[in-house]
Amino acid sequence: MKVQLERKIPTCPEQLGCVVCQQKFTVPNIRSLLCTDAGLIQGDVCPTCLKSKATGIKCKMREQSGLLLRQAELEHGRSLSLRQRALELLAASQEDITLPTLFTWMGKRLEILAQETQELEAARFGTGNSCACGKRSRLRIVFEEDGFS
Numbered sequence: 001m002k003v004q005l006e007r008k009i010p011t012c013p014e015q016l017g018c019v020v021c022q023q024k025f026t027v028p029n030i031r032s033l034l035c036t037d038a039g040l041i042q043g044d045v046c047p048t049c050l051k052s053k054a055t056g057i058k059c060k061m062r063e064q065s066g067l068l069l070r071q072a073e074l075e076h077g078r079s080l081s082l083r084q085r086a087l088e089l090l091a092a093s094q095e096d097i098t099l100p101t102l103f104t105w106m107g108k109r110l111e112i113l114a115q116e117t118q119e120l121e122a123a124r125f126g127t128g129n130s131c132a133c134g135k136r137s138r139l140r141i142v143f144e145e146d147g148f149s
Contacts, residue, residue: 002098003045005108006031007115019043019089020060030108032100034092042092054097061093 008029015024019034025046032050034042034057049057068086075082100108 001034001036001042001092001095003050003100004033004035004041005100005104006033007108007112016044018046018049020045020049020057020064022064023048029112030105034097036092037095042088050099054099057097058093061089065090065093 008027008031012027012031014026016027017024019042023046025044025048027044028047032045032047034045036042045057049060052060065086068082068089072082072086
């Protein structure tokens with residue numbers, strides 16, 4: 001398993017639940033997603049859990065798995081999804097976890113800065129959402145230059 005860094009998209013809620021500790025947290029500009037080796041996203045990881053390193057994350061996942069299994073038992077098997085989620089967490093906690101390095105964090109910050117700069121430039125020049133391809137037509141540019149608009 002690994003923690004993958006992604007840019008927070010505009011439609012992302014301000015608060016999310018951590019897949020590791022189940023606590024709500026405010027989503028930063030860079031989301032930390034816990035992904036299995038098969039590429040399946042387990043969910044977001046809060047900054048507090050990220051600080052606890054790989055061993056802390058695995059330990060918390062095993063604890064959460066146990067809590068979910070107990071909760072599923074209390075509901076006398078009516079909640080198959082709780083049991084299934086508990087087993088998924090338990091299986092995920094057995095995998096090795098790779099955390100992003102400092103260089104990965106810096107690279108993601110630079111990537112986001114570059115994307116935001118491009119978006120600002122596109123908005124400034126009015127080329128952002130004018131058409132599906134993001135470019136103005138040559139015909140329109142010719143007419144504007146000749147003063148026919």
